[in-house]
Amino acid sequence: MAKRLVPLLNRVLVEKIVPPSKTNSGILFPEKSTKLNSGRVIAVGPGIRDKEGKIIPVTVKEGDTVLLPEYGGTEVRLGDKEYHLFRDDDILGTLHE
Template identity: 50%
Template sequence: MSSTIRSIRSLVPLLDRVLVQRVKAEAKTASGLYLPETAVKELNEAKVLAVGPGGLDREGKRVPMGVNAGDRVLIPQYGGSPVKVGDEEYHLFRDSEYVLSLSISPFPAVDIDVLR
């Protein structure tokens, strides 16, 4: 039996999995020149589309997720599970595999020179 995914809304990540879509690189430079597709590199930035409920620790307690739907994150160059829906490609990663969250931090900015 073959099943086809028709809508991204039908995908619900389980446990500590996160569904993301890579941000497409601009094909136009700041000066207005258009770059050929072969010159545009794939970005490691992605938008979080859906988040699972979180994994379980050794005592069976739910571990909260580090990102939320709508957040922007840096993902590893390789890894994750690709999911193709129509012509679009999405990726499933574990919550712990992200390199960096690009969301606005709830903490105030710290001057690094003060810490030295």
């Protein structure tokens, strides 16, 4: 069974981050603050061509933590792990501590 997916064109393979509902000391986070729809970039495609035929590289890279749109993304199961495929221009931004 296939273990690794190399996305095509400007697709990005992301593993969603499930935010902790409690702090380390067990205090519940307010429900609203944990609703950040984010994920870690696992693999990126080569990018798509512009009108002139030049390849436009993807704007995020492996390891980035990204903010995902509320909807969209294609679910992909590789072995027992669940990932999501997004188009580069649907990813909202990169998240930083």
